Amino acid sequence: MSSHPQNEHTSDDDGAVHAHVAPTKLYIGIFLALVAATVLTIGLSLVHLGTWNLAIAVVIATAKAALVVTFFMHLKDDNRFHALIFVGTLLFAGIFLAYTLNDTQHRGQVDRVNGSQMNDATGERAPGGLP
C-alpha cells in the first residue's frame, strides 16, 4: 500500500473517518430557533413597513438558512473548502441577479421610449405584447 496521500485531510494518520458528533440538544435548540424565526417572519409580514418588508423577510430567511447550513449541514466543523464552495455559489447567483436587475431596472432612463410599452403620444400599446 503506498504511503498516505498528502492532500487535505482532516483526520489523523490511521485513515479512518472521525466525525465530530454534536449533542442532540444542540439540534433541537437550532430547530426551535428556526421555528421562532418563521413565526417572527409571518408576524412581521402582517405589519405594513413598505419596502422594509422585503428586506426584513430576506434577512430573517438568510439567518434561518445560515443556521441550517452551519449546524444541520455541519459546515462549521467541516473542511473549509466546502464553505468556500457554498459562499462562492451564492456570489455567482448574486452576480447573475445584480447584472440582470442592472438592465431591467434602468431601461428607458436615457430615452423614455426604450423599453416602454405605451406610446404616450398616440396612446398606442406596443404591438406584439399583451392586448
Add this chain to the structure above:
Amino acid sequence: MATEAQNASAAPVDAAHATTDRNFFQERSGIKSWLVTLDHKRIGLMYLVAVVLSFLVGGLFALLIRIELLSAGRTIMDADTYNRVFTLHGAVMVFLFIIPSIPAALGNFLLPIVLGAKDVAFPRLNLASFYLYVVGAVLALASMIIGSVDTGWTFYTPYSSNTDVGSKNAVIWMTGAVFVLGFSSILTGVNFITTIHKMRAPGQDWKRLPLFVWATYATSVIQVLATPVLAITLLLLIMERGFGLGIFDPRLGGDPVLFQHFFWFYSHPAVYIMILPGMGIVSEIIATFSRREIFGYMFVAMSSVAIALLGFLVWGHHMFTSGQSEYSTMVFSALTFLVAIPSGVKVLNWVATLYKGQITLSAPMLYALGFIVLFSIGGLTGLFLGTLSVDIYLHDTYFVVAHFHYVMVGGTVCAFFGGLHYWWPKMTGKLYDERLAKVAFWIFFIGFNVTFLSQFVLGSRGAPRRSWDYLPQFEELHRFSSVGAFIIGIGILLMVIVFVRSLVSGAKAPPNPWGSAALEWQTTSPPPVENFASTPVITRGPYDYHLATEGELYAGFPEDFEPSKKA
C-alpha cells in the same frame, strides 16, 4: 515526474520501468466490458468516438450551408431547410461536440493518469454522465427526424416559443436534449473537481500540477456553476411553450430580452468551457516540443482560473443592440476588456516558452502553433466586438461569425486535433504517419483562413448573418469562403485517414515517443487498468526537463530514429 523505480533521490527500488504486461484493452474484452465499464480510460474512448461522430455530422451541416451560400438565391435548398441546417450545425457543434470534446474525451482518459491516480473519484457517476450524453444525443436525433428546429442554436424567444416550421414540438425535443446534455456536463465537472482535489499522487502538490489539469479544473468550475442556469432556462422555455407561463413570450406578458440574459449567463461561460481545455493542451504540447518548462507557469495557471471567474461577468456583450439599458451595456463593455487580459498573458507566455527552447516541429506542435496564430486573430477581433460603437455596427453580421469560428475552430478544434495527435500513442499504443499528419494540418490551416478571413470582410461590409439569401455585392466573398470550407473538409478527411491507418497498421508505440518529462509518459502505452504498476511518488514538476533522468526522457526508439519516418 518519475515512477518509483526511476526516482534518483528515492531509495533505489528494483522495479523495472513500469512493465506490467496487461494494458487496459486486454484486461477485459467483449461488448459488456465497454458498455458497463467503470474504467475512466474506456469511458474516455467511448466519449471520443461519440464526439468525433458528432463533429463529422456537424461538419456535414457546415458544408451544406457553404454549398447553399455559393451563389445568391436558391442553390440546393429553400429558406426553411437552410434555417434548419444552420440551427443544427450550431446545436450539434456546440452541445454535442465542442463542450464535451476535450474535457470528457481527452480529459477523462488523461486526468487520473497525469494525477497519478487509479481512476476518477466517482467512476459510476462518470458512466452515468456518458449515458446522459447518449440520451441527449438520441433526443437531438429524434428532434432532427421529426422535422427539426429552425430557431438558431440560441433558441431566442418569442420565435422559439411559437415557431411551427418543421414540426409542432421539435423545439421541445431539442431543448430537452440540451437539458439532458447539460447534466452530463455538470456531472463531469463535479467528478473532475473532486478527482483533482482528492486523488493526487503523493508529492503532487498544486505547483506541480500540469497546466492541462489547471485548465480542466477551471473548466469544471464553469461547468458546475454555469450549466444549471442553462438547465433552468430551457426548462422554463419548454414549460412556457407547453403550458404558457408568461415569462419570456411577450404575448403573455413576458420579456424576450430577459431570456437573452438567462441564455447568455450560461452561454458566455460556455465559450470558456470550450477554449480553456484547448489552452491546457497547447501548454502541454508547447512544453514537450520545446523541451523546457512553460514560461511563467504560475501566471498561465492563474490566468485559466481568472478566465473562468471573469467569464461570468461579461455575458451582456452579446446583447449590446438587444434593447437592454444603456447602463448595463456600459458595464458589460468595460468588463469584457478585462477578460481579454488573461488570454493575452497566456499567448505571450507560450511565445516566451519558445525562446531558447529545443523545438521539434512534429504534428502536435504544428497544431499548437496553429492554435496560437488563429486564437490570436480570434482574440484580437474580440476587441472590435467589445468596443461599444463598433459592436453596434458589427453585431449579428458575418464579422461575429468569423470571430467565433476563429476562436472555436481555430482555437478549440485545432487544440483538440493537436491533443489527439499528441496522446494518440498513449491512448491506442500505436504510432501514426507524421508526414501525412503534417500535410493534413497545412490543408486544414490554409482552408480555414480562406474560409473565415473572407467572412471578416463580409461582416465589416454589413452582411447580416443567418441569411439564406444575400445581396449580389456579397456573392464573390461568399463563393471564396465556400471554396475554403471544402479545403477544410479535405484536410479533416485526410486526418481521419491518418488515424484509421494508424489503428489498422500503425507500429507499436513506446511509452514515451516524444521524450516528454510529463507523468503520463512514465507508464506503458496504452497504460494498465490502474494506470501505474504502483502509485508513483512525484518529486518534480511535469516540465522539469533539467531534473528528469535519462531514463525518464528515453524516447524508446533506436538512437538515429525520427518518429516522422515511422509510419
Add this chain to the structure above:
Amino acid sequence: MDHIPDIFGQLPKQASTLAASVDWLYQFIFWACVIMFVVIIGAMLFFVAKYRAKPGEKPLAPGPKHTTLELAWTFAPLILLGALFHWGFQSYVFSAVAPATSIEFRVRAKKWNWEFEYPSGSREGGVLVVPVHQPVKLIMSSEDVLHSFFVPAFRVKRDVVPGMYSTVWFEATELGEYDVFCAEYCGTSHSSMFAKVRVVTAAQYREFVLNMDRPPAGKTKAQWGAELFTANSCSACHHVVAGEAGGVGPNLFGVIGSEQPLEGGGTVHADLAYVRESVLRPQAKIVRGFTTAQMSTFTLSDSRIEAIYAYLETLR
C-alpha cells in the same frame, strides 16, 4: 479626426454623422491589432526558426523568474483597452441619445417587411424617405418576433422587440438610397426582409409628404381608391363583381348605402364611418356569416380610406 487608411475596402460608404467616428475607431483597432499580431507571431516564428532542436542536446536549467515582465504584459494592455472602452463609449452615447430637433417616424416591423409611418400619419411600406442633414428618430415596434433595424451605411442597428418600443436615430449626410437589413434572425424570409432609406433634400421631402395623401397626378380619387384596394390586397378576400359568392370576406358590390346584418343581431348603415371602422378595427362589427376568417387590421390614413370609399361607391 484624421482619416486612417482602409485596406481591402472593409467599410461601406459613410452616409451619417455617426459613421465617421465608428469608422475611425474600427480602423484604429484594426491597425493596432495588425501591429500586435505581427509582433507576437513574428516573435513566435523567429523563435521556432532559431531554436530548433539539435540531436544530443542537454535541456537547459530554467531561466530566472520574470515576474516584472509578467506583470508588465498583464497591466500594459489595460491602457490600450481603457482607451478603446472610452472612445467606444463616447461614440455610443452620441448614438444613444437622439437630439431634440429630430423628426419622429413610427416603424412597424412584422414577419418579413418594414412599414414606415410619417409624422403626417400616412404609411408607406418598404421605403423610408428622409431629409438630408436632419436628425431622424425612429420609434420602432414589432408585431410578432424579434427583428433588428440595420442600416450599414449609417452604422446604426437596434433590435425591434415585440411588446415594447425601441428607438434608433441617425442624421443622413449623403443623398441617395441605402439598404436596410433585418439583422436578428426572424424566420423563413429573414434574409429577404429588406427596405430602403431614400435620403432627399428638404424640399423634395416636403413635396413627397404632401402628395402622399393626394391621388397621384391625373387620377381621380376613385381610381386611386381602386389602386389602393388592390395594393393593400383587399381584393384577395372581398369580391367586387355583382353576385359573386365564396369570398373570404363579404362581397362589396352595392354595399355602400345599404343596411348590413351583423353577427349577433342588429344592422349597420354602410357609410364612410363604418368603412373606416371596419378598416381600422375590423373585429368591432362583423357581418353575419363571416366569422370563420379574421380580417387583419389595416392602418391607412384618412385620405386613403376616403379614396377607397369613393371607389366602393362606384360599385353599383
Add this chain to the structure above:
Amino acid sequence: MSTATTDAPTASLEEAQPDAAPQDHGGHGPKFLAHHFDTPVQQFDAAKLGMWLFLAQELLFFSGLFVLYSVYRSWYPADFSWASHQLNRFMGGANTIVLLFSSLTAALAVRSAQVGDRKKTGMLLLVTIACAFAFLVIKYFEYVHKFEAGLLPGDRFHPVAAHLAASTRDLPIPQHGGSFFGIYFMMTGVHGLHVIIGIGVMFWIWLRNQRGEFSEQFWTPVDLVALYWHLVDLIWIYLFPLLYLID
C-alpha cells in the same frame, strides 16, 4: 454484499446508476472502501466534496427562478402583491414548519448513524419521509385551490371572483397575474419535484440502513442524503417569505 461505493450525488435528475461490480478486496482494506481510494478518509472527503459541488449546482439551478421572481416583482409590484394575497399563508407556514422538522429529524438521523445506532437511524429516516409526504399533501390542497380559483399561469389566468381573497375583492384583476402564477407554479413545482426525488433517495438509503450496510466507520450515504434534504429545506425557507408574504 456489494461494496457501498460512495457516489456523491445520489439524487436528482440523473438516471439510476448501475451498481458497482463487486471489486475483489484481497487485503485492500475494509469492505466499504472502493478499489480506487487508498484510505476511508480519502473516500469520505471525496464524497463530501462531490456532494457540496452537487449542492452548488442545485443552488444555481434555483437561482435562475429567484432572478426571474426578482425581475418580475420589480416590474409589477402591485400585481405581485395582489397575487400573493391569494396564497394561503397558513398552509405555507405549516409547510415551512413541516420541512424544518424534517430537517431536524434528518440531522438527528445522521447523528445516530455516526454513533452506529442503526434502529434509531431507520426510525428517524422514516419520520423524515413522512414529513415529506405531509408537505406534498399540503401542497396538493394549495394547488387544488389555485385551479378552482382560476389562478393559472400565462393566458390561462382567469380568476374566479368567488374564490378570491377577501382583501383583494375590490381591487382590479392585475394584467400580469399570469406571470406571477407562472413563476409561482415553476418555483413550487420544481421544489416539489425535488421533494419527491428526496423521498425516493431517502427510501433507498433507509433500505440500505435496514440491510445493515452502515456502521460507526461508514455512514456517508446517510450524511449525503441529509445534506440534500437540508438544501431542499433551505430553498423553501426562501420560497415561503418571498412568495407568500408580499404585503
